Amino acid sequence: MLFIKTKRDMLLAPLQSVSGIVEKKHTLPILSNVLLEKKADIVTCVATDIEIQITTSTSGTSDDGDCAVTVGARKLQDILRSLPDGTDVSLNLEDKRLLVRAGKSRFTLQTLPAEEFPHMALSDGVVNKLSVTQKQFRKLLSQTQFSMAAQDVRYYLNGLLLIVDGKELRAVATDGHRLAYASMPLDESHESSSSRQEVILPRKTVVELARQLADSDDALEVTIVGNQIVFRFGHIELISKLIDGKFPDYERVIPQGHPKLVKASRLALRVEGGAVLARADADIPVTQLFLTGGDTTVRGYGYRAIGARTENNLLYGGRYLGLASVEWQRPIVLAGNRKDWEHTVFLDAGSVTDEPGNNVQIFVGAGSGIRWNSPVGPLQADIAYGFKTQQLRLHLRLGFTF
Numbered sequence: 001m002l003f004i005k006t007k008r009d010m011l012l013a014p015l016q017s018v019s020g021i022v023e024k025k026h027t028l029p030i031l032s033n034v035l036l037e038k039k040a041d042i043v044t045c046v047a048t049d050i051e052i053q054i055t056t057s058t059s060g061t062s063d064d065g066d067c068a069v070t071v072g073a074r075k076l077q078d079i080l081r082s083l084p085d086g087t088d089v090s091l092n093l094e095d096k097r098l099l100v101r102a103g104k105s106r107f108t109l110q111t112l113p114a115e116e117f118p119h120m121a122l123s124d125g126v127v128n129k130l131s132v133t134q135k136q137f138r139k140l141l142s143q144t145q146f147s148m149a150a151q152d153v154r155y156y157l158n159g160l161l162l163i164v165d166g167k168e169l170r171a172v173a174t175d176g177h178r179l180a181y182a183s184m185p186l187d188e189s190h191e192s193s194s195s196r197q198e199v200i201l202p203r204k205t206v207v208e209l210a211r212q213l214a215d216s217d218d219a220l221e222v223t224i225v226g227n228q229i230v231f232r233f234g235h236i237e238l239i240s241k242l243i244d245g246k247f248p249d250y251e252r253v254i255p256q257g258h259p260k261l262v263k264a265s266r267l268a269l270r271v272e273g274g275a276v277l278a279r280a281d282a283d284i285p286v287t288q289l290f291l292t293g294g295d296t297t298v299r300g301y302g303y304r305a306i307g308a309r310t311e312n313n314l315l316y317g318g319r320y321l322g323l324a325s326v327e328w329q330r331p332i333v334l335a336g337n338r339k340d341w342e343h344t345v346f347l348d349a350g351s352v353t354d355e356p357g358n359n360v361q362i363f364v365g366a367g368s369g370i371r372w373n374s375p376v377g378p379l380q381a382d383i384a385y386g387f388k389t390q391q392l393r394l395h396l397r398l399g400f401t402f
Helices: 008-019 073-082 134-142 203-212
Strands: 002-007 033-039 042-048 052-059 067-072 088-094 097-102 105-112 127-133 159-165 168-174 179-185 196-202 219-225 228-233 236-241 266-275 320-334 337-353 363-374 377-386 391-398
Touching (some): 002 033, 002 042, 008 033, 008 052, 008 073, 008 088, 033 073, 073 105, 134 168, 134 203, 196 236, 203 236
Antiparallel strands (some): 002 088, 052 236, 067 105, 088 097, 097 105, 127 219, 159 196, 168 179, 228 236, 337 363, 363 377, 377 391
16 A cells, blocks of 8 residues: 655655654653654654654655554654655555665565554643744743753753743743843734743753754744643644743842843953973973964964074974963854854964073964854864064864764
8 A cells, every 4th residue: 555655855854853752762662653644645744752742744645545654763764864865755554564665775664553652632721822933932942941950850940941921931941050041022912811921841842942943034833721832833833741840939049230240252361381491401302392383372373383493593392481362252143143153353472482581582463263163063263463474374273072
């Protein structure tokens, strides 16, 4: 029986949207599966872990009637990922097995009855609806989610407090050591059952929303009903249970009318020094002598291009090193949103010599640069002017986050 025939990307995209909440190991085997429901030419994908449920859909062609089946989410996803882009894929049901065909490739997956798949039904109760853009809510989460606890015995800290208060939406998270608070205005048209409502989103729900939401002005509809919350955006519907508990009174922690104001910009200072103490006629290995200059020391000069000099102006390592740097770092803000980029202005100075106080030359470099907190690590790009060489030099650095 032909379940559906479609393009590989048309099936992989919705599968990736729902499979993020599927646990690798679960006490109920069917929770490792994704439910595929076909009605006409529309296939709906559903995944759940009892606490969260994500539903999305895709289209294809099929000549057979409506049906439903559950299959291993990660196995099917791995198969589709291994296929080339644009490949035609057909899913066929044969004797309680799902046969995946793509070109000359054939894959057989075990299935479980769709009737055994647990669905999360919406609770009854007072409904509170609001609508924001995906970009706004994604920003709200990014400003607070890092302060959530991970596995705290105080279960209500393993989530994010969401407050609907009149025309304002607030998000608060704390792990007992730090607290993050952010707010945004709400559209006057949102439906509210009361002046203020507080709910606690589970950590897994917050992480999944941060992964799924786009940095766009597309609508995100939020519905709070009973002990559940529903998010609808694009072709995705996410239903989540709420944490039943009392969140700490964060307003008592945040100082009111505090006289000191901390701005996002910062001044970074660095001082470095070194000396090799030995007799004047001692034979010191070159690896223990000092050379400096480059990306991490005195910018505007080549790597290890600053050192002591012979009478013939030949460079060699010196016994004494002195470095100093001052850097002004300021975040880049566009349309009121702070980005992962920073702009910097800096001044570096350094010197290497064999005889301190005697014919010491100080090498000075100044310039400007940008910083980007990339997904793989910090990226640094600087352009600096070396006053001794009277030349501009580009410095690039990429770190890695482990």
